[in-house]
Amino acid sequence: MKPPVDMGLVLIVDDVEVNRILARAYLEMLGWRVDDCEGGRQALEYLEGRTPEWVLLDIRMPGLDGIQLARIIRQSHPMGSMRLAAYTAHAITEEVDHIRSAGFDHVLIKPVSLDDMNAAIGSPEAPLEHSNAVAA
Numbered sequence: 394m395k396p397p398v399d400m401g402l403v404l405i406v407d408d409v410e411v412n413r414i415l416a417r418a419y420l421e422m423l424g425w426r427v428d429d430c431e432g433g434r435q436a437l438e439y440l441e442g443r444t445p446e447w448v449l450l451d452i453r454m455p456g457l458d459g460i461q462l463a464r465i466i467r468q469s470h471p472m473g474s475m476r477l478a479a480y481t482a483h484a485i486t487e488e489v490d491h492i493r494s495a496g497f498d499h500v501l502i503k504p505v506s507l508d509d510m511n512a513a514i515g516s517p518e519a520p521l522e523h524s525n526a527v528a529a
Contacts, residue, residue, distance in 0.1 A: 395469060396444045401517035404443075405429040406436040406462065407451035407480065412503075416449055416480065419510040424517050433457025437465065444475055447514055449501075452481035452492060460495045467496035478513055480505065 403425045405416045413429045420427045428445070430436040434457055436448070448466065452459035463477050479492045482503040489500050499513045 396442060398444045398446055398475060400446050402426045402428065402443070402445040403447040403449060403514065404436065404439060404445040405449045405480075406431075406433065406454070406459070407449075408432055408454045409451070412451065412480070416505070416510070419505070419507045420449075420514070422507060423511055423514070425514070433459075433462040436462060440466065444470070446517070447476045447478060449478045449480050449514075450497075452479055452483065460492065463495040463497055472496060472498070476514075 401424075403420050405413050405420070405427060406429070407413045407416070408431050410431070413431070417427045417429060425447075428439065428443075430439055432454055437457075450459035450462055459479060459481070463479070466475070466477065476498040477496060478499040478501055479497045480501050480503065481492065483489075484502045492500050501509055501513050
């Protein structure tokens with residue numbers, strides 16, 4: 394049995410530490426509690442015991458990348474149960490469409506600003522409606 398959604402919690406999954414630090418800073422400014430993992434396998438282990446409201450996934454990671462991880466997550470957490478935001482430097486329309494098709498609720502294009510993060514994820518006090526938007 395999967396744990397209930399931990400409202401107000403975001404998991405950041407990115408293999409680059411500075412990206413995790415920046416995303417954490419933005420999310421905490423918006424009022425979120427934040428955990429982070431440096432890769433897909435670590436994230437899967439984390440998700441065995443917790444269900445964050447949002448998962449912010451880097452797309453390009455060694456080993457298990459963000460697309461593969463999103464597809465695995467969506468097998469046990471269908472759309473609407475836990476939200477996924479892609480976090481990538483790849484902004485070509487075809488790539489964004491491919492990313493969305495893996496089950497993401499939102500796509501953030503790096504470099505991400507505080508305003509981008511707010512538009513994509515919002516704050517725990519003001520949850521966003523389900524969207525499949527792209528922030529550039």
